[in-house]
Amino acid sequence: MTQFVTLSDKAQALVNNYMNSSIAKNPFDSNILKKLLISVYKYTASADVALLSVLEKYVIDLSDYYTDEDIQVLLTEYSALAIYCHQHDDVFYRSSNNRTAAEIGGFHVGNSDFLTPMSLVELCLKMSDCKAGSRVYLPFAGTCPFALYQTHSCVFDTAEINREVWAYSKILLSSQGINANVECKNCLVSDEMNDTYFKNKYDYIFSFPPLMGGREERCIADTFLYLAQNALRDNGEIYCILPMSFCFGRAWSEFRKSILKESNNMFSAVVISLPPLFQPYTSISTILLCLKKDGKGQICLMDAANDAFLATKDLAGWKQKTLKADSIIETILKQDETYVWGGDAACLSDDVNLLPSRYLITSVLPKTTSEEKLFKLADLISVVPLVRDRSITKTDIPLIGMRELSSSYLNCDINRKDIPISNKTEYRILSTDSLLIGFIGGKFKVGRVHGVSEDAPIALRHEVFAIQLNSNVITEDYLLRCIMSAETELQAKRMSSGVTISRISQQDILSISIIVPNLISQQENQCKEDTRSSLTESDRKLLESAETFRRDIHMKKHAIGQAIFNLNNWMKVLQRARRDGNGIVDDNATVGTVHKTKVSDIYANLQAIMQELQIKINKLDSGYGMQSSEIALVDFIEKYIHKNQSPIFQYVFDNLAHRASQSLYDEERDIILEKGDALELVQFPLEALTIIFDNIISNACCHGFKDTANQKNMVKIDILSEGEDYIVTISNNGAPLLTGYNTENVLTYGVSSKEGEGHYGIGGYEVRKLMREFGGDAELISNPNDDFCITYRLIFKSTNIIASFS
Numbered sequence: 063m064t065q066f067v068t069l070s071d072k073a074q075a076l077v078n079n080y081m082n083s084s085i086a087k088n089p090f091d092s093n094i095l096k097k098l099l100i101s102v103y104k105y106t107a108s109a110d111v112a113l114l115s116v117l118e119k120y121v122i123d124l125s126d127y128y129t130d131e132d133i134q135v136l137l138t139e140y141s142a143l144a145i146y147c148h149q150h151d152d153v154f155y156r157s158s159n160n161r162t163a164a165e166i167g168g169f170h171v172g173n174s175d176f177l178t179p180m181s182l183v184e185l186c187l188k189m190s191d192c193k194a195g196s197r198v199y200l201p202f203a204g205t206c207p208f209a210l211y212q213t214h215s216c217v218f219d220t221a222e223i224n225r226e227v228w229a230y231s232k233i234l235l236s237s238q239g240i241n242a243n244v245e246c247k248n249c250l251v252s253d254e255m256n257d258t259y260f261k262n263k264y265d266y267i268f269s270f271p272p273l274m275g276g277r278e279e280r281c282i283a284d285t286f287l288y289l290a291q292n293a294l295r296d297n298g299e300i301y302c303i304l305p306m307s308f309c310f311g312r313a314w315s316e317f318r319k320s321i322l323k324e325s326n327n328m329f330s331a332v333v334i335s336l337p338p339l340f341q342p343y344t345s346i347s348t349i350l351l352c353l354k355k356d357g358k359g360q361i362c363l364m365d366a367a368n369d370a371f372l373a374t375k376d377l378a379g380w381k382q383k384t385l386k387a388d389s390i391i392e393t394i395l396k397q398d399e400t401y402v403w404g405g406d407a408a409c410l411s412d413d414v415n416l417l418p419s420r421y422l423i424t425s426v427l428p429k430t431t432s433e434e435k436l437f438k439l440a441d442l443i444s445v446v447p448l449v450r451d452r453s454i455t456k457t458d459i460p461l462i463g464m465r466e467l468s469s470s471y472l473n474c475d476i477n478r479k480d481i482p483i484s485n486k487t488e489y490r491i492l493s494t495d496s497l498l499i500g501f502i503g504g505k506f507k508v509g510r511v512h513g514v515s516e517d518a519p520i521a522l523r524h525e526v527f528a529i530q531l532n533s534n535v536i537t538e539d540y541l542l543r544c545i546m547s548a549e550t551e552l553q554a555k556r557m558s559s560g561v562t563i564s565r566i567s568q569q570d571i572l573s574i575s576i577i578v579p580n581l582i583s584q585q586e587n588q589c590k591e592d593t594r595s596s597l598t599e600s601d602r603k604l605l606e607s608a609e610t611f612r613r614d615i616h617m618k619k620h621a622i623g624q625a626i627f628n629l630n631n632w633m634k635v636l637q638r639a640r641r642d643g644n645g646i647v648d649d650n651a652t653v654g655t656v657h658k659t660k661v662s663d664i665y666a667n668l669q670a671i672m673q674e675l676q677i678k679i680n681k682l683d684s685g686y687g688m689q690s691s692e693i694a695l696v697d698f699i700e701k702y703i704h705k706n707q708s709p710i711f712q713y714v715f716d717n718l719a720h721r722a723s724q725s726l727y728d729e730e731r732d733i734i735l736e737k738g739d740a741l742e743l744v745q746f747p748l749e750a751l752t753i754i755f756d757n758i759i760s761n762a763c764c765h766g767f768k769d770t771a772n773q774k775n776m777v778k779i780d781i782l783s784e785g786e787d788y789i790v791t792i793s794n795n796g797a798p799l800l801t802g803y804n805t806e807n808v809l810t811y812g813v814s815s816k817e818g819e820g821h822y823g824i825g826g827y828e829v830r831k832l833m834r835e836f837g838g839d840a841e842l843i844s845n846p847n848d849d850f851c852i853t854y855r856l857i858f859k860s861t862n863i864i865a866s867f868s
Contacts, residue, residue, distance in 0.1 A: 067139075067142045068142055068146075069139055069143065069146055070135075071105055072135055072757045073135055073136060073139045073142070073143065073249035073582075074134050074599050075354045076128065076135060076136060077098070077136075077143070077146065077357065078682065079127070080094075080098055080127045080145060080562045081095070082096055082487055083127060084097075085773055088771060089771050089773040090712055091773070091775050093120060093378070093407075095146075095147040095150055096120055096147065096230065097120045097122045098122075098143075098147060099122070099143060099148075099233065100114075100117050100121055100233065101121050101122045101123075101124050101146055101574070102118045102124070102133070102137065102140060102143060103140075103233050103237075104121060104138050105133060105137055106137065106140060107122075108236065108860070109586075110232070112186035113229045113232055113233060116225050116226060116228075116229040116855050117226060117229050117233075118228065122618075124285075125324070127233045128598060130543055135291055135475060140237060141237050141238060141239075144233070144237035144238070145210075145237075145238070148205065148207075148210065148234055149180060174190075177204060177205060177207070178207050178208075178303065179339050179340075179384070179385070180203065180211075180272045180384070181339075181385035181386075181387060182339065182350070182385060182386035183207045183211055184210065184385075184387045185206060185350065185385055185387040185390060185391070186209070186268060186301040186350070186352075187211060187212060187213070188252055188387055188388070188391060189301070189311075189332075189352060189391060190266055190299055190301060192212060192213070192214055192216055192265070192266055192269075192553075193265075194214040194215055194216070194535075195214075195215070195216065195217070196214070196216045196217070196265040196266055197217045197219075197262060197263075197264050197265050197266075197352065198216045198218050198219070198265065198266045198267070198268065199218075199219050199220075199221075199264040199266070199267045199268075199289075199293065200218065200219070200220040200222075200267075200268055200269065200270070201221050201249035201267070201269045201285070201289070202221070202223075202249060202269050202270060202271040202272065203220035203244070203269075204219055204222060204223065204227060205227065205230060205231045205232065205234055205771070206218075206222075206231040206234065206235055206242070206244070206271060206854055208268035208301075209235060209240055209242055210234055210235065210238060210240065212304065216266075216411060218240070218242035218243065218244075219242070219243045219245070219262075220242055220243065220244045220245065220248075221247050222244070222245075222246050222247075222249075223246070223247065223248050223249070224246075225246055227581075228244065228245075228246040228318040229246075231244060232244050244499065244629070244758075247262075249285065250282070250285050251281075251285045251288045252286075252604075253750060260756060260847045263293055263294060263298065263539065264293045264294060264295065264298055265295055265296065265297075265299070266299050266300075266301070267285075267293065267294065267298070267299070267300045267301070267302075268300075268301045268791035269300075269301075269302050269303070269823060270301075270302070270303040271285075271286075271303075271304070273305050273344070273346050273415065273489070274723070275307075275313075275350075275561070275723025275724065276300050276313075276722075276723035276724030276737060277719075277724065278723075279305075279307070279311070279313040279314075279723070280313040282313075283308075283313050283316070283317045284298045284316075284317075286300070286317060287316065287317045287320060287321070290317075290329065290353060290355070291321075291323055294355045295353060295355070296355060296356075296357075297354065297356055298354070298355050299352065299353065299354045299355075300351070300352070300353040300354075301350065301351070301352055302350070302351045303336075303348055303349075303350055303351075304333065304348065304350075304351055305346055305347070305348055305349075305561075306346070306347035306348060306349055306417075306561075307540075307561050308333075308349055308351065308416070309333065309335075309349060309415060309416040309417040309418075309559070310413070310415045310417055310559040311561065311642065313727065313857070315413065315414070318414040318416060319414050321353065321624065322359075322361065322407045322410070322414055323407050323410075323414055325359075326358025326359075327357060327358060327406075327838070328357055328359070329353055329354065329355055329356070329359070330353075330354045330356050330358045330360040330361065330362075331351065331352065331353050331354075331358060331360075331361050331362070332350075332351075332352035332362045332363075332364070332415075333349055333351055333361075333362075333363050333416045333418060334349060334352070334363075334364045334366050334394075334418070335347070335349050335365050335366060335367040335417070335418045335437040336348045336349060336350060336366060336367060336383070336385070336466075337366065337367050337368065337369070337371060337372050337383065337387070338367075338383070339759075340385055343793070344716040345716060345719060345720060345780050345782070346480040346716070346719055347367070358422070359406050359407060360395060360406060361403070361404070361405055361406055361407065361416075362402065362403070362404050362408070362448070362577055362843065363402070363403045363404075363417075363418035363421055363422075364389065364390070364393065364394055364401055364402045364403075364415060364418055365401050365402075365418040365419050365422055366385075366390050366393075366401065368803070370389075371385060371386050371389055371390050371393075371399075372384070372386065373385075375384055375620055376693070376721070386716060395514075397696050398426065399422075400422070400423070400425050400426065401417065402422075403421035403422055405421075405447075407521065409519070411504065412471070415559065417557075418420050419555075419556040419557075420502050420557040420559075420570075423553055423556055423575075424547070424554060426552050426556065426576065426715070427553070427575050427577070428549040428577045430577055433579060433580060433583070434577050434578065434579045435535075435578050436576070436577060436578075437533075437535070437536075437572050437575065437576060437578050437626070438572065438573060438574065438575050439571060439572050439573070439575075439576065441533065442531065442532070442533040442536055442541065442542070442576075442578075442861060443497075443530065443531055443532060443533075443537070444529065444530055444532045445528070445529055445568060445570075445572070446492065446496045446528035446529060446530055447491075448491055448493065448522065448528065449491040449492075449493065449519075450490060450491075450713075458483050458484075458522045458851065459483070459484055459491065459519060459520060459737060460478055460481030460482065460483055460484070460520045460521070461481065461483070461484035461521045461522075461523065462476070462481055462509065462511065462521070462522050462523065462526055463496065463500070463522075463523035463525065463526060464498065464507055464523070464525055464785070464786050465501055465786065466481060466482075466509065467498060467508060467509040467526070467730065468507060468508060469505075469506075469507050469508060469546070469785075470544050471508055471539065471542035471543050471545070472539075472844035474508050474509045474542065475509075475511050475512065476509045476510065476511045476512065477500075477508050477511075477512050477513050478511065478512065478513035478514055478518055478520060479513060481511075484521060487586055488524075490521055490524065491519045491520070491521055491736070492511075492514060492519060492520050492521070492528050493514060493515060493516045493519040493521055494514055494515065495511060495512055495513070496511055496513050496514070496528040496529060496530055497509070497510055497511075497529050497530065497531070497538065497541070497542065498510070498511055498522070498526055498527070498528055498529075499526070499527045499545060499567045499571060500525050500526040500527070501525065501540055501554055501558070501565065501571070501789070502525045502563060502564070502618070502786065502863060503563050503564060503783040503784050503785045503786065503787070503863065504547055504551070504554075504555050504558065504564055504567060504783075504785065505551070505782055505784060505785025505786070506546055506550065506551055506554065507751070507785070507786075508542045508545055510538070510542070510545060516804065517641070518703075520641045525565060527571060535578055535581070536578050536581075536584065537581065537584050537585060539584075540578070540584040540585075541576075544576040544577070545576075546576075547576070549577075550576060552576045553575065554566050554570070554571070554574060557570040557573070557574075558570075561723075563783045563863055564783075607809075615622060617675070622732075623677065626675070627667065628856050629671045629794050632664055632667050632671065633668070635653055635659065635664055636661070636664050636665075638653055639651055639653045639661050639664070646728060647661055649659060649662045649665070650662065664679055678741075680858075688747035688749050688836075689747060690745045690746055690747050690836060690860070691745070691746075691747065692743055692744075692745060692747050693722065693743065693744050693745075693748060693751065694740030694742070694743055695740065695743070695744060695788065695790060695858075696720040696721060696740045696741070696742065696781070697740055698748070698751060699715055699717070699779055699781075700715075700717055701764040702752070702755055703779075706756075706759065707773050708763065710732060710757075710767050710769065710771045710772075710775060711762070711763070711767055711772075711775035711776055711777050711794070712761050712773075712774050712775065712776050712777070713772075713776075713777050713779065714777070714778045714779070715776075715778070715779040715780070716780070720740065720741050720742055720781050721738050721739060721740060721741060722737055722738060722739045722740075722741060722851050723737065724737050725737045726833045742781050742783075742788045742861070743862045744788055744862075744863065745837075745860035745861075746812055746836055746838070746858060746862060746863050747836060750832045750835075750836060752780045753828065753832060753854065754828075754829050754832055754833065754840075755792070756793050757826070757828055757829050759792075759827060759853050761808075761826065762777055762792075762794040762796060763850070765796070765797065765800075766794040766795075766796025766797055766852060767796040767797075768796070774795070775794075775796065776794065776827060776850075777792065777793070777794050777797065778791075778792070778793045778794070778795075778850055779791070779792050779793075783863060786859070786861060786863055787831060787857050787858060787859050787861060788857075788858045788861045789855050789856065789857050789858070790855075790856040791853050791854065791855055791856075792853070792854045792856070793852060793853040793854075794850065794851075794852055795849050795851070796851075796852070798844065798846040798851040798852065799851075799852065801845045805842040805843065805844050807828070808826040808842050809826040809830045810826070810827060811844055826842065829856075833856055833857065836860075837855065837859050837860050838854065838857050838858045838860075839857040839859075840854065840856055840857065840861055841854070841855040841857070842854055842855075843855060
């Protein structure tokens with residue numbers, strides 16, 4: 063990448079002073095550096111009035127901050143100033159609380175959210191190694207970082223639909239003397255485009271298109287298919303940052319098949335799964351696609367989505383995750399089999415799934431001993447065929463989904479008569495006793511169903527598979543034990559895919575490998591030991607639950623006793639005042655000789671103690687009388703953020719990631735979800751959930767941010783899925799947990815944070831108590847070295863996980 067001149071000490075001091083003054087006026091202004099650069103640009107001899115008119119709302123009066131001499135210093139170092147502003151804006155890319163009016167580096171646009179991280183720009187430019195004079199196209203150009211940081215002089219054509227971003231990019235490019243054809247236009251393909259639309263074909267195409275879903279994502283996929291087929295010269299290359307759904311989603315299916323399966327090996331491809339570079343602003347996973355029109359048909363898939371390829375740097379006080387570009391390139395060149403898979407289109411799955419992790423299973427296969435053998439499930443089981451007859455009209459067939467299966471193979475028997483009846487026609491009909499496997503959200507569950515026949519069938523949801531054992535080298539119990547093992551779950555996670563909720567295909571389940579010891583070891587040792595361990599664990603949990611209840615009541619009784627003791631003491635003082643006044647109590651009278659107290663203060667203390675006592679009594683039955691109702695988590699979080707804005711911190715929540723990107727239909731073409739509907743629904747009392755959020759936010763303000771406003775203070779909210787559970791995470795980037803306190807202290811009633819400075823325990827305790835009272839749970843994660851060092855995990859078990867939308 064190009065090496066730029068840095069600001070002098072004097073210019074840097076001027077920038078720092080301006081930033082400090084601006085932050086003091088408006089701590090949450092994300093356009094501070096843009097305003098500075100645009101306003102200095104106005105003073106340059108080459109300032110374009112047309113550009114300034116587009117960016118008029120970002121122009122400030124520099125005389126409010128600088129003398130004429132100071133402004134001259136900034137003009138002298140204008141080129142370095144522009145790069146400084148752009149590089150530090152890299153920190154401030156953000157998604158607004160409502161992406162219907164999303165932001166790109168502070169500019170309001172309708173179809174994009176993020177600036178391209180500099181380390182990702184560096185990786186693309188190092189991999190491409192553009193030659194001088196190359197013709198380069200930048201669709202969805204943004205601020206044109208792929209031109210701005212290009213080492214050699216190239217011929218650039220760019221397209222950006224947003225006028226503000228387009229104008230700002232022209233200012234940035236001109237500040238570095240880069241000549242480019244920068245157009246403000248829509249770069250999506252249209253019907254009037256034909257094979258010769260691009261008269262000048264390109265050596266390189268770089269792009270970071272919007273992270274969209276549904277019809278919009280298909281339009282973007284069609285655009286890049288057109289560019290690959292019609293806009294590249296021979297040996298031309300495309301570098302594109304895309305959502306992970308590119309690897310397996312329907313929107314990109316035609317692109318994958320056309321480019322890699324049906325192009326007669328015209329293209330080679332490298333797909334790199336990336337670590338979470340866009341946290342905390344979105345949980346959308348991304349990949350880097352590198353496509354070369356070289357006629358070789360080679361495919362390289364790399365899994366770089368782990369800490370081995372991440373570094374952390376401090377930029378203007380922010381901890382920023384960056385890619386180790388050189389390490390990624392070196393790993394690809396070495397073809398390290400831990401992270402890299404190589405092959406051709408014939409080696410890919412039928413649906414041309416390009417998810418790197420699914421082809422890197424070897425490194426996570428379980429290790430065998432001399433007395434054990436490794437088998438694929440396909441060698442041990444057969445899948446029971448299901449009837450899919452749409453002429454079936456019965457609606458009283460029992461239905462089994464993940465909820466009816468068990469997470470323990472020791473307790474997974476299901477009788478047909480105990481299965482709930484479906485209220486609609488089901489087409490996946492099972493008519494024989496079978497073993498059942500279900501996988502969703504990264505978790506397996508199993509079952510053993512009895513009482514099923516041709517005359518008494520059952521129906522299975524799509525995430526449940528029916529199997530039968532067809533080998534005598536393994537018992538049913540041990541087979542189910544292996545399916546529930548961590549090794550099997552890891553393999554399944556590597557092969558599973560899904561935008562919202564990960565799922566796995568029947569074919570992939572059969573390809574999973576398990577370790578099988580001899581039958582004696584299966585029956586006499588491991589399964590029996592599991593049974594003993596399960597009973598012991600049940601006893602332990604029962605005792606632990608009883609002890610927790612006893613300790614809970616004891617601490618609450620003690621806390622109420624303390625309040626009553628204080629109340630009694632003040633009542634004695636009040637009685638003394640009444641006695642001294644011969645039955646008359648004067649509010650202005652003073653009681654005591656050493657510690658003198660006014661009667662009015664006694665009344666105030668009594669009132670405070672009564673209020674405290676009422677609070678403690680209320681804690682005894684938090685949640686009592688509250689009724690659960692269906693809550694759309696994204697709707698609740700949006701409303702909560704809107705009603706509870708804070709002068710201390712900013713919320714970060716990617717709401718569009720939790721709404722349907724397209725309408726979803728069932729097998730009868732009835733709409734399950736409309737586009738824009740909430741994806742994650744839970745059964746929980748609305749009042750209780752509000753109390754839980756209030757406690758967590760209060761703790762963040764008090765302990766994390768010390769009740770002090772700062773533009774860097776953020777509370778990040780996200781919704782995840784694990785198995786059948788939804789998990790709401792609430793994190794803050796304030797102070798870490800105090801030394802000497804573990805996460806259990808925060809969730810325990812009455813544990814002080816430190817002497818004389820409040821409590822962790824009241825709010826944290828209430829969070830976990832309410833979650834458990836209504837069938838969920840709460841955890842606290844402390845990672846002192848992470849930027850977001852404190853995370854609450856609210857686990858909801860009464861959910862409606864229904865689809866992956868991929």
